[in-house]
Amino acid sequence: MGFLEFRSPTSLRLTVGDAFDQLSTTAPSPFVIFKGQAHDSHPALGHLVLLVFGAVMEVVCVSLPGYIIARLGHFDADKQKFLANLNVMLFTPCLIFTKLASQLNADKLVELGVIPIIFVIQTLVSYLVATLVSKCFRFNKRASNFVTAMGVFGNSNSLPISLVISLSQTLKGLHWDRIPGDNDDEVAARGILYLMIFQQLGQLVRWSWGYHVLLAPKDKYEEYNDETIEEGRYRGEGQNVEESESLIQGIDSTHEIGEEGVLHHSRTPTHSDDSEVYEPAGRTPVAGSSRGSPNDSEDDEHDTIRKHNVTKQCPIDLQNGEIIEDYPQAEGVDGILSFPRIGNTDEPEIPAGVKGMRMRTRICVQRYKVKTSTYVSHTGRRVFAALPRPLQTLLSGLYSAWIRFLHGVWEFMNPPLWAMLAAVFVASVPALQKMFFQEESFIKTSVTSAISSSAGVAVPLILVVLGANLARNTQKRGDDADPEEKEIGTKLLIASLISRMLLPTLIMAPILAIFAKYVPVSILDDPIFVIVCFLLTGAPSALQLAQICQINNVYEGVMGKILFQSYVIWILPSTLVLVMCALEVVEWAA
Incomplete structure (x- = not known):
């Protein structure tokens, strides 16, 4: 049974009673709409508005505590960064693994190649729209790049994941008829998989083209070179003097400048007072460590010979547990001449018997490891040297590449992506999938249950940090803002919202409908995939853009206003329109 059979006219007649049987079969379409059965794929408009409003309000209610706590000053930027990194490193990978590995199989992973194609089309459409809007507003190069970044890079992580999970539990028409016994958990798992692929593609473009080009600092533009030079001249004149004085002091005291301008630590102490070089007692000094003994040269020679004889027998540093590969050779010393080993008081002694077995085993393993690696390395070098020169050049190039x-x-890899690959691997092997997710199995009750418990923290923590980010990015800044930002800030805000949340949806909606109707790829029939594509076409700008703007000092005030407008004011009507369009496309393409 597919989702198209969920709201059939027969089931509706049974629910409203036998009194409407005759009337419902002969009633015109306006009366059917009044009854609440406008379409087969989704509920009536009023009910749909209520469901989507509930899904969005769930996101708002979870994000609101983070916003309030950040406004009260108890959730600063460092704490937000820590929790965001903790979520990315731990809880989100657990969520991805549990949702994907339990619901997917090898057959469902074959047709995911359509996602990069749709991503390229969405990026190209957003870029063309942002370029056209920037020309209409007559922005310069820097402002046009800012609008392009706001339009191209949408949120594909925190907000869409929360909406997909909420909608999968709210809307009952999202089950895929190609999957027997499809349920809400499988719908959410597939939606997260689609979002993760879109997210990784977006991350790759965002931190390359977006970071280095679209949101580059002001000094990267030639039109701002004179202004930047003047600002640096008047603002950093006194700082340069202080820095030069501290640099001179550093050279006089503990540093010296080498031939290539590199700052090195000086080996010559500044003061000749004996107290400056006094070493407290405790460790027994060895030859070469004292500074004022007249017999230093003789002690150094004896110590070198002793080290030579010791390392010939066992090239292992017992104190640090490291291998001494290139130990020094004593020159001019006869091999017959040897000294008894004088043990250092700080050097651990190998216990006799069973107690020292572990240390002796480790020493032997390290010794044979060094011998094996050295043998393999030397053999490889000899074989490579015996090859012809053109072949050597080819192999060197291939190895470097x-x-x-x-x-x-x-x-490029990150913990969520590693978790996705692990989930795909487990889902592709039926025996592993059964071992991890079969009821009453040992792995299911121990490892999988622990991962599932951690996965439950991911979405609430994402939303709490989202609310805190909105509070931090929407706070009023001082009067030291960029004069250009004050002049064109409102235009940048309007242009960014149009380029991100309005025009791309109007252009991509027909394209996605054509894909769903005529492209012979099975996942295009999946309702949650169509909803994911529509949500990404009109999703707000990515939160990471605020981080990039803060790093490169690019229109920070406008960035905060964009986040507030898109995530607080326009998110409800935008999500409602996108979900309705997606459901209409699903019904039309069925």
Whole structure:
């Protein structure tokens, strides 16, 4: 049974009574609408408004305590950053794993390739719309880039995830008829999967093109070069003098400048007082550590010979547990000449018998590890040196490219993405999925239950931090704002809201409807996927844009007003229109 069968006319007649049987079969369409059965895929308009309003108010009610606490001064920026990072590192990955790994399978993951295509189309449409709006307002390059960033980068994390989870539990017409026995949990899991893919694609573009180009600092624009130079000249004149004086003091006391202009620690003490170099008693001094002994050279020679003989027998630093690979060789010392080992008082001794077995085992393992790695490395070098020069060049280039690729992948990965990959792996292996989520299994009652408990914290914590971010970004700032921001701030606000929450929806709605109707991809028939796509077309600007604006000092006051307008004032009507459009598209494409 699919969601299209949920509100059939037969079930409606049974609920309203037999008295309306004859009337309902002959009534015209306006009367049917009055009864509340305007469409088969969703409830009547008034009921739908109430359901969406309830979903949005759930988000508002959870976010409001964070807003109030931040306004009272008990939730500053550092605490918000800590909780946001904790959520990203721990609770959100748990949510992703539990929602995805329990509901997905290998067949559902094949057709997700349509998501990058829709993401590219959405980004291109938002970019063209923002460019057109900026030209209509006659903004300069910096303001146009700001409007473009506000229009291109929408929120695909905190608000959409909360709305998708809430709508999956509220609207009963979101079950997919292709999945037998589909339920609300599976609907929410699929919605989170779609959002996570959109989010990772957006993160990649946001912190590359958005951070370095669209929201670049003012000094990156040539038209502001003269203004920036003058501001730095008048504002930092006194600071430069103080910095130069402190630099000179640092050179005189404990630093020296090398040939390449690098600041090094000086080995020569400034004061010659003996108290400055006095070392308190406690550790027994070894040869080479004292500074005033006349027999330093002789002690140093004996100590070098002793170290040479010790490291020849066991190249292990017992005190630090490290391998001494390149230990010094004593020059001019006969191999027959040796000294008895004088143990350092701070150096741990290896206990005899069973007590010292662990340390001896560790030393042996480290020794053989060094020997093996050295042998493999030398063998590889010999084999590589025996190859022809063109082949060596080719292999070196491939190796460098592979290392750069791995480094880029590692930098791109984050805990939510690792959790998504782990969930996909578990869902792709039926035995693992059964082990993690089968009732009364040991893993289910221990590990999976612990992960599920942590997952329940993710969404409330996201919304609390969202409310605190709104409070921090909407507070009034001082009079030291940018004069240009004061002049065009209102225009920037209007242009950003139009470019993010109005025009992209009007353009993307027909495109998404055509995709859902005519593109032969199964997930386009999934109602929650269509709702996710519509929510992302008109979602407010991403909260991370406020962080980038604060880092690069780009229209911070306007950024706070944009967040307040979009997340507080326009979120309810926008969400209502987007959900209604998505349900209409689902019904039309069925």
